[in-house]
Amino acid sequence: MIYIGERINTGFKDIKQAVLDKNPAPLQDWAKKQTEAGANYLDVNLGAVSGKPEDMIWMIEQVQAVTEVPISIDTNKLAILKEAIKACKKPPLLNSTTCSKEKLDPFIEIASAYGASMIGLAMDESGSPKEVEKRVECAGMIAAAWMEAGQPMERLFLDPIVMPLKFMQEQAKLFLEAARQFQQLSDPPPNISCGLSNIASKATEKKLINRTFMVMAIASGVNAVILDVLDVDLVNAIKTGDLLMNREIYADAYLQKS
Amino acid sequence: MIYIGERINTGFKDIKQAVLDKNPAPLQDWAKKQTEAGANYLDVNLGAVSGKPEDMIWMIEQVQAVTEVPISIDTNKLAILKEAIKACKKPPLLNSTTCSKEKLDPFIEIASAYGASMIGLAMDESGSPKEVEKRVECAGMIAAAWMEAGQPMERLFLDPIVMPLKFMQEQAKLFLEAARQFQQLSDPPPNISCGLSNIASKATEKKLINRTFMVMAIASGVNAVILDVLDVDLVNAIKTGDLLMNREIYADAYLQKS
Helix, strand or coil: CEEEEEEEECCCHHHHHHHHHCCHHHHHHHHHHHHHCCCCEEEEECHHHCCCHHHHHHHHHHHHCCCCCCEEEECCCHHHHHHHHHHCCCCCEEEEECCCHHHHHHHHHHHHHHCCEEEEECCECCECCCCHHHHHHHHHHHHHHHHHCCCCHHHEEEECCCCCCCCCCCHHHHHHHHHHHHCCCCCCCCEEEEEHHHHHCCCCCHHHHHHHHHHHHHHCCCCEEEECCCCHHHHHHHHHHHHHCCCCCCCCCHHHCC | CEEEEEEEECCCHHHHHHHHHCCHHHHHHHHHHHHHCCCCEEEEECHHHCCCHHHHHHHHHHHHCCCCCCEEEECCCHHHHHHHHHHCCCCCEEEEECCCHHHHHHHHHHHHHHCCEEEEECCECCECCCCHHHHHHHHHHHHHHHHHCCCCHHHEEEECCCCCCCCCCCHHHHHHHHHHHHCCCCCCCCEEEEEHHHHHCCCCCHHHHHHHHHHHHHHCCCCEEEECCCCHHHHHHHHHHHHHCCCCCCCCCHHHCC
16 A cells, blocks of 8 residues: 555644744654654645745655655645645655646646656546546546656556545445546556545544545555555554455564554 | 344354253343344354254244344254254244255255245355356356246345455455456345455454455445454444445434444
8 A cells, every 4th residue: 555644734723834834843743753654655735825836845845854755745736836846855746637638738747757656636627527437537538648658657646536425425336436447447557546534524433434435445446545644543454455455465463564 | 234143153162052051041142132233133053063953943942032033044954954944933044055056956945935045155065166257156056046946136145255364365355356246146136145254264353354354345245244243343344334335324323323
């Protein structure tokens, strides 16, 4: 599993305040904690706090001062992405583009120039498709453009789009079916990622719903996730799911392996 | 989900001793506890303690004295089954036959005569197949014979055979693939059941492995399980899995629904 730590995001009050105050401590604290918990990327999201690339760069620099873990640049704004990527010490993950050509093409150009990885959402700028077919069509467009640019599938992540169980109960099943079909898009297959927490939006039993859905997603081919990497029960469920899918070798102490 | 409570089995020491002593208390205690926990069937297994039908009948009678929940007659011995089923107050579940004709035909005859349900294991008398194709072939033979006997699919349970993760790590994935294919055998599809605890045999983290595998099984179409119905974390994972597959309607208090 590829773990993308979600916590350095101005959607969280402590991070928002830290960015406003230019106070590195909260960012660095979460960077260290998520690194220790095994994150493979640290997502950095400036959100609506500011439209200035230099604020995103400031966030990235604070994080990189305390960890070697590469950055997931969480923005759909090209102007921010173009500047922020220059501050990354390691090839980052671009999070994320849609399949709309006017966004997809420049994202792929930037990813190619920097050897970066990229998340492509299975949607266009008009919104999230409800049907499996539309998702596969969008994902196929992204994969085709990526291959045409000569980029390896190992650096492409396709996201079938998680929708809230509470409000769109039929969508969880369709996500799983879409993920299964994404695996057939290329050989080797692309990575398949998801933004997990959306599944339990406004629901009770958030953590139980998160980890139950995540296990189903693993069985459908998902191998990357934006998550609360400090949720030990979730990470243990993922480790067990990876064993059951024969992606990791069983050992009695498998939960202790990072 | 159809819950089949596993606990009244002489594989457990307290039950074995109770049968030897003809002491109803342990059987009735577990019958009540499993009923309260929401079991839809109570599995009753005499095991190797005795080959006498009257001992199985004694067990069934003790259970039926304290609960209305129907019995799952857990024996592959025809002589025991033929007598034990006469003691059942409600149509039981026959657990289980293989696809071998010499066993399958009399099991179907008995199920037809009593309006009983039946679990068919996707194996023949030579043992458990390791490949998906063989499992589907066995399951298909069982489903075909069942239909030819004019029995409704609602009373047929097909079991793709769970094997231990620790010793046959590649088998979990093949179970899931087989379950997915079993759903295509008929319309309406048969029930798909599993004996859950085998997945974690000799492994550490038994409960975590049980519930993680179970969630994957649900996503692959499993809708019946022989389980420790008193394992609250397991039952909560199953309830959440059923929600995610849109089999139950979401409600904030969904865990409280039985």
